[in-house]
Amino acid sequence: xxxxxxxxxxxxxxxxxxxxxxxxxxxxxxxxxxxxxxxxxxxxxxxxxxxxxxxxxxxxxxxxxxxxxxxxxxxxxxxxxxxxxxxxxxxxxxxxxxxxxxxxxxxxxxxxxxxxxxxxxxxxxxxxxxxxxxxxxxxxxxxxxxxxxxxxxxxxxxxxxxxxxxxxxxxxxxxxxxxxxxxxxxxxxxxxxxxxxxxxxxxxxxxxxxxxxxxxxxxxxxxxxxxxxxxxxxxxxxxxxxxxxxxxxxxxx
Ligand code: 9D3
Numbered sequence: 001x002x003x004x005x006x007x008x009x010x011x012x013x014x015x016x017x018x019x020x021x022x023x024x025x026x027x028x029x030x031x032x033x034x035x036x037x038x039x040x041x042x043x044x045x046x047x048x049x050x051x052x053x054x055x056x057x058x059x060x061x062x063x064x065x066x067x068x069x070x071x072x073x074x075x076x077x078x079x080x081x082x083x084x085x086x087x088x089x090x091x092x093x094x095x096x097x098x099x100x101x102x103x104x105x106x107x108x109x110x111x112x113x114x115x116x117x118x119x120x121x122x123x124x125x126x127x128x129x130x131x132x133x134x135x136x137x138x139x140x141x142x143x144x145x146x147x148x149x150x151x152x153x154x155x156x157x158x159x160x161x162x163x164x165x166x167x168x169x170x171x172x173x174x175x176x177x178x179x180x181x182x183x184x185x186x187x188x189x190x191x192x193x194x195x196x197x198x199x200x201x202x203x204x205x206x207x208x209x210x211x212x213x214x215x216x217x218x219x220x221x222x223x224x225x226x227x228x229x230x231x232x233x234x235x236x237x238x239x240x241x242x243x244x245x246x247x248x249x250x251x252x253x
Contacts, residue, residue: 001110001160002032004074004087005149006067007117008049010035012146022154025163033153034074038062041069050120059121067116067127074114087112089131090152092145093122096134099152101177103135107152108159115152117145178231180219182212214240 005013013035017023025031039049043065050060071089078087088110097103107113116123116131128134137148158164185196199211217240220228233241 001030001108001156002034002078002087002112003153003156004034004036004078004112004114005117005153006036006038006070006074006114007144007146007149008038008062008119009117009144009146010037013150016150017153021163022157025157025160028162030160030162031153031157036070036074038066038070041066041073043069053121061121062118062123062127064124064126067123068130071114071116071130078112083112085111087114088133089114089116091116091118091123091128091131091134092136092148092152093118093128093134094136094141096136098139099135099137099148099155101155104152104155104159107156113156115145115149117149119144119146178227179216180224180227182216182219210236210240213237214244217241218244 007013013033017026017033022031026033039047042049042063048063049066050062053059053061075086088107090113092115116127118127135148135152137151142148161169183197185200189196189201197211199207202208213236217228217237220231221241221244231237
């Protein structure tokens, strides 16, 4: 997959994209990330990329011309390099639809993404016409679209074939994200008086699988009942949930 990132702050991306799974995917050629500084497409003598809002008010708005020129240059370059289809263009914006694991799976199918990062008070409204979709990463205020772009790249990258180990990939399903993880332990078996659950020490694989699934459901029920409502549940899951309900019932004074 190829991802072009258009930003006024390309330096922000060095670090997060150079390490761990994303760094390795880039080394292996699974992911090709290219950074474009929108300022390089400013044409006036001051290389101005933002301006005061029409109608007045505080803050600055990103001018449309450099963003349009940058997106058009990236699209033209991809076509020259033999791309069959035009890229999927995403504007990172607080007004976008909220990014999700389901959206990450869909984006992982694309050959080429273009991520446009706004900064300051946002982009000129006409920039929206460049985008196939607008994405937010949640209801909190950041200073720009750069961190959200990195979040999207990270989430999509680990879904690309070959990005993570075979064992882990096999566990990845499109259902991922509906049930929280079970508790994890490593050595020592007892730490500051806190013991690892007996079942995990025994090596009885089927018993361990059942324990993990039940604990995953317990956590999800306790912390994120909203997820459980959407989760595809097996007959066994429903039995575990019934047991958990009974345990909770029995726990009452
Ligand atoms: C304080 C300015 N806000 C007035 C209501 C609007 C605003 C404009 C630009 C708020 C944040 C930003 C910069 N943020 C992003 O560009 C952004 C973002 C975010 O802030 N939160 C979650 N997802 C995203 S995606 C892009």
